[in-house]
Amino acid sequence: MPAETIESVSLSDGAVLWTRSLRRTGTPAVVFVHGGPGMWDYLAAPAEAVADRFSTHRFDQRGCGRSAPNGDHRLDRLVADLDELRTHFGHERWFVVGHSFGATLGLRYASVFRDRVIGLVYCDGVGLDWPRHRAAYRSRAAARLTTAQLRRRDELARQTRSHAEEVEWRTLCWQPDFADPTRAAAMAGADAVTPLPLNSAANTALNAECDRWAGEAERAACARVRAPVLVVHGAEDPRPREGVDALVSALPDAESSVVAGAGHQPWRERPAEFRALLREFLSGT
Helix, strand or coil: CCCCEEEEEECCCCCEEEEEEECCCCCCEEEEECCCCCCCCCCHHHHHHHCCCCEEEEECCCCCCCCCCCCCCCHHHHHHHHHHHHHHHCCCCEEEEEECHHHHHHHHHHHHCHHHEEEEEEECCCCCCHHHHHHHHHHHHHCCCCHHHHHHHHHHHCCCCCHHHHHHHHHHHHHHHCCCCCCHHHHHHHHHCCCCCCCHHHHHHHHHHHHHHCCHHHHHHHHHCCCCEEEEEECCCCCCCHHHHHHHHHCCCEEEEEECCCCCCHHHHCHHHHHHHHHHHHHHC
């Protein structure tokens, strides 16, 4: 298998993105778009699942993770970044695999650069009308923590945190995302120790913009998507499926698959099932 290459890619406005790619001659390309917003690339396992058949590209969104600091946190700017990466890597078209916020970003990209997307995998996004479903999500997530854990999570959120406290806070925030309560803390903890900062400014700005976009504008974007879409959702993801089901109905060409026994990261809790879904869709589109 070819070796992966790490490259800092300069964009038209001067932003610099960290990227990691595995290039294969004569194969379609897949770009993996992480969530957050304000996080970093964590999609190595999904990329590895298809790296024997496809060129793969991963990156940290502007101002996040290993990418250079940047204060321009707008959805349209991130959409433009994605297409600048496509051009830089020399692909006429490519597949887009987005997770969580990255699924929202991938959807928006597919609605704008319609002829550049072969297919979109929308993995554990929030679906349509997220502001209507946020309270239910928070209630479901809270139900997976003890009263003491909830108190500690909220206490840590309000204060300046040491490194150890940051890891503890992230673990408590992310623990409800996993289906298996006996493994949830360990799996969340494995993510929490990542030695990269969360970009809270990006998180705040982009979440607020996504809220403003939700509703008719988002439905109109769905109608513009030409590419086939695979919507994957963990059955135990605390984010309600109602919005995801509505998204499937709003897209012209979409199929959905619910992964039993999986939460917000189905490739970790049900790796074989997720790998099969991803490979089948990418190979058959």
